[in-house]
Amino acid sequence: AAGVIQSPRHLIKEKRETATLKCYPIPRHDTVYWYQQGPGQDPQFLISFYEKMQSDKGSIPDRFSAQQFSDYHSELNMSSLELGDSALYFCASSSRDRDSPLHFGNGTRLTVT
Amino acid sequence: DAKTTQPNSMESNEEEPVHLPCNHSTISGTDYIHWYRQLPSQGPEYVIHGLTSNVNNRMASLAIAEDRKSSTLILHRATLRDAAVYYCILSPGNQFYFGTGTSLTVIP
Numbered sequence: 001a002a003g004v005i006q007s008p009r010h011l012i013k014e015k016r017e018t019a020t021l022k023c024y025p026i027p028r029h030d031t032v033y034w035y036q037q038g039p040g041q042d043p044q045f046l047i048s049f050y051e052k053m054q055s056d057k058g059s060i061p062d063r064f065s066a067q068q069f070s071d072y073h074s075e076l077n078m079s080s081l082e083l084g085d086s087a088l089y090f091c092a093s094s095s096r097d098r099d100s101p102l103h104f105g106n107g108t109r110l111t112v113t
Numbered sequence: 114d115a116k117t118t119q120p121n122s123m124e125s126n127e128e129e130p131v132h133l134p135c136n137h138s139t140i141s142g143t144d145y146i147h148w149y150r151q152l153p154s155q156g157p158e159y160v161i162h163g164l165t166s167n168v169n170n171r172m173a174s175l176a177i178a179e180d181r182k183s184s185t186l187i188l189h190r191a192t193l194r195d196a197a198v199y200y201c202i203l204s205p206g207n208q209f210y211f212g213t214g215t216s217l218t219v220i221p
Contacts, residue, residue: 042214044211053192056207101159104157
């Protein structure tokens with residue numbers, strides 16, 4: 001079965017650069033979530049989208065933005081990167097059914113040097 | 114976001130049952146109880162979820178207290194591949210906030 005696809009798998013950027021992470025949800029899933037997981041930390045919710053509209057907002061820095069496109073894929077844009085942004089970034093998708101579970105991708109490992 | 118409390122770590126012997134507890138005394142009537150697990154450097158993996166009744170699937174069982182203020186994830190026969198961090202999450206639907214999970218060590 002098709003899973004959530006994230007690209008790239010690894011990304012190395014320098015401080016103050018920008019980065020764009022992409023997420024392709026499972027077909028027919030209309031809701032996308034983004035999470036950040038620092039070394040040794042638990043996943044922190046950043047933001048979610050339903051039907052291309054922002055659905056919920058968590059601890060996403062102002063330097064980050066995200067959107068969901070008409071084909072339901074989502075992109076997380078990160079600007080003015082800081083060393084502390086180095087983390088695993090996970091995307092998850094689900095359907096809008098209230099008891100629909102999350103399906104996660106394998107993540108993008110961002111390293112800021 | 115509703116809070117959950119889990120032990121930081123647990124150990125189990127291989128091929129023995131494991132009971133992973135979760136307390137959620139502030140759960141609301143519309144919150145589903147979800148369990149996910151995460152292996153190192155991998156994305157979290159859905160395990161099971163339920164609302165009021167106990168649930169079984171091929172991976173595990175979920176036992177929910179009658180007052181819904183606690184639940185227990187049951188792995189019937191732990192294998193080395195079950196070593197992971199297990200997260201209990203309350204979700205009213207479309208909101209999933211991770212707390213501090215339980216790191217399960219399986220001893221051969």
